[in-house]
Amino acid sequence: MKLYHFNKLLFIKALKHRCFDPNTNNTCTNESAQATLVYDTLISNNLRLMLLAQTEIAKLLVSWRKATGVKQASLAHMLGVTQSAISNWETGKDVPSRRFMSRLADVMSSSYEERLRRDQLNIMGQTAIRACFDLDGVKLKMASQGLMKAWPSFSKLQGVRLVEHLVNESAYFLHDEGFIRLARQGEVAMISAVSDRHVQIDVDDIFRHRWTAIFRSYGPKILVDMTYDTCDANSDLGVENVFYYDDLAA
Amino acid sequence: MIMATPINLGLLLMIWRKENHVSLARVASFLAVAPKTVARWEAGLAEPSRGLRLRLTEMMCHNSEQFDLQKLLVQQYSSFVALIDFDDLRLVAVSRGLQSLWPQFCALIGQPILSYLTTEAGTLLADRTFVRRVKQGDIVHVAGTSERFDAAAANPITRHRWSTSYKTFATRLIAEVWYDPLPDLQPLGVHEIISFQQAVVYQGAQTSVL
Numbered sequence: 001m002k003l004y005h006f007n008k009l010l011f012i013k014a015l016k017h018r019c020f021d022p023n024t025n026n027t028c029t030n031e032s033a034q035a036t037l038v039y040d041t042l043i044s045n046n047l048r049l050m051l052l053a054q055t056e057i058a059k060l061l062v063s064w065r066k067a068t069g070v071k072q073a074s075l076a077h078m079l080g081v082t083q084s085a086i087s088n089w090e091t092g093k094d095v096p097s098r099r100f101m102s103r104l105a106d107v108m109s110s111s112y113e114e115r116l117r118r119d120q121l122n123i124m125g126q127t128a129i130r131a132c133f134d135l136d137g138v139k140l141k142m143a144s145q146g147l148m149k150a151w152p153s154f155s156k157l158q159g160v161r162l163v164e165h166l167v168n169e170s171a172y173f174l175h176d177e178g179f180i181r182l183a184r185q186g187e188v189a190m191i192s193a194v195s196d197r198h199v200q201i202d203v204d205d206i207f208r209h210r211w212t213a214i215f216r217s218y219g220p221k222i223l224v225d226m227t228y229d230t231c232d233a234n235s236d237l238g239v240e241n242v243f244y245y246d247d248l249a250a
Numbered sequence: 251m252i253m254a255t256p257i258n259l260g261l262l263l264m265i266w267r268k269e270n271h272v273s274l275a276r277v278a279s280f281l282a283v284a285p286k287t288v289a290r291w292e293a294g295l296a297e298p299s300r301g302l303r304l305r306l307t308e309m310m311c312h313n314s315e316q317f318d319l320q321k322l323l324v325q326q327y328s329s330f331v332a333l334i335d336f337d338d339l340r341l342v343a344v345s346r347g348l349q350s351l352w353p354q355f356c357a358l359i360g361q362p363i364l365s366y367l368t369t370e371a372g373t374l375l376a377d378r379t380f381v382r383r384v385k386q387g388d389i390v391h392v393a394g395t396s397e398r399f400d401a402a403a404a405n406p407i408t409r410h411r412w413s414t415s416y417k418t419f420a421t422r423l424i425a426e427v428w429y430d431p432l433p434d435l436q437p438l439g440v441h442e443i444i445s446f447q448q449a450v451v452y453q454g455a456q457t458s459v460l
Contacts, residue, residue: 114304118390118446122415125391125444128329128428189319192326212326214319229328230347241326248318 062090064108078220079103080184099245103186103217112219119225129209129228131155134221135183138163138174141223150228153203167200169193169239182244183222188215190243194235208233210240259303260291266310272421280337280421281305282385301447305387309421317419320426330429332356336384336416337423339364339375351431368396370440383445384416385423391415391444395436411436 065075072090076083079100088094096104123130123142129150132142139162143155166174173179173191182188192212210231213224267277274292278285281302290296298306320343324331327345330352335342341363344356355366367375374380374392383389393413411430416423 118387121390121444121446122417125393125413125442126415126428127393127411127413127430190323210328212323214323227323227327227329231328243319243322245315245319248315248322 060108061086061104075107078107078184080181099186107220112217112221116218116223123225131226131228133162133224133226135180135215135224136221137161138166138170138224147228151204154199154201157201157203162199165199165201167197169195169237170198172239183215183224186215186217186222187244187246188242189245189248190214190241191239192241193239194231194237196237208235208237210235259298259306260294262310263288263306264292277309280309280385280423282382301387305385305418309418317422317424320417320419320424324426330431332427332429334363334425334427335422336425338362339367342424348429351429370394370396370438374440387418388446389416389443390446391442392440393442394440395438397438409438 064070065072072083072086076086079086081100085094089096119132120142123132123144126144127146127149128144129146130142130144131140131147133139134141139160140155140158143158148155163174179188190212192210194208194210196208197206198211208231210229212227212229216223216225263277266272267274274288275285278288281288283302287296291298297303321333324333324343324345328347329345330348331345332348332355333342333344334340339362340360341356341358342360344359349356355363358366380389391414393411395409395411397409408431410432413428413430415426417426418424
């Protein structure tokens with residue numbers, strides 16, 4: 001895929017059209033939601049990295065936390081880092097890595113709500129067995145038509161905290177604190193495995209299946225997008241693949 | 251909210267186009283608007299609508315990581331899945347399940363699949379309103395039931411259910427199609443269209459839809 005890029009100076013010139021509030025010396029915060037959305041979306045990916053690397057991420061972070069009331073500790077939890085790492089970023093002692101720059105922009109932006117809604121409509125319409133879980137507590141967030149048909153009782157468990165009930169291959173990953181931290185840090189791209197069941201709750205029929213989980217960030221949340229696939233009844237149980245975003249880049 | 255600030259999207263677009271040698275006509279065709287409209291945005295004479303602003307920014311922020319991930323994901327499936335470029339109808343990736351089900355169709359990777367289109371897909375793609383709404387990011391999901399894939403019957407295909415989601419990766423608009431060759435006995439036709447703005451806009455079983 002072709003990489004698109006901006007000339008930095010020209011880009012900054014274009015951004016001069018932003019308006020500033022002379023009283024607070026901050027950018028206006030009462031603009032329309034639409035403008036916010038566009039701006040947030042725009043500084044995604046390489047653009048936001050470039051831009052945020054230039055501006056003072058620390059200042060942004062402090063003012064964002066002040067405006068939203070998010071504590072250093074809870075931000076550290078969201079990103080899977082220590083509280084002192086956040087503090088070091090804010091005081092300028094340290095600079096977040098490329099991955100964290102992008103996670104921070106994601107957390108601080110609000111465009112994820114639109115993305116979330118779009119992906120939700122997509123999944124709900126699918127006849128494949130698909131579901132989305134909040135990594136936090138492994139709560140069921142979205143279920144496809146296919147899932148409702150295959151596991152009707154399970155699909156009603158929306159919003160229920162499942163993490164304590166996980167077994168087998170799912171538990172292998174999601175009960176591993178080190179793995180969860182990597183996922184929160186936005187490092188984990190995809191895992192796949194063969195399982196009979198995921199939760200220790202007897203609700204629906206059990207059958208052997210291959211599953212693939214994709215980890216995506218939506219603002220402060222990491223959602224796990226699960227696809228439950230058909231497989232040979234004699235397939236071996238166990239983990240098949242783990243991909244990290246760095247593997248994809250290589 | 252980091253910076254709730256309006257930006258001059260038209261100016262950005264012009265810079266982005268020049269930097270990346272993308273013609274005005276290409277952008278217009280990508281978003282299904284008139285070239286004149288794009289020129290007006292760039293000149294600051296008009297503003298793109300909310301939906302189009304989203305599409306424009308998605309277009310300008312490349313996302314090769316997510317696109318690679320999507321291809322990798324689809325290739326892993328033992329279900330029957332294909333990724334098709336919506337603009338030139340080229341087959342981008344297929345699942346290993348589809349590979350064994352329809353090998354001749356899967357051999358077309360990288361090539362246009364125009365001759366394989368079903369009656370239902372053909373009808374939808376001939377519907378200019380439908381194409382425009384997909385390109386502008388409004389229609390996110392379509393499902394239906396079709397029969398056979400190609401006129402030459404290279405792979406004899408019986409009735410199957412299909413379900414398509416549209417995803418964007420930079421300037422690419424990709425259709426992810428799931429095929430279900432063992433459907434319940436549904437009539438042929440398009441059964442469901444889901445719009446971003448209106449939730450379900452259509453449920454039924456005719457081929458003329460919008």
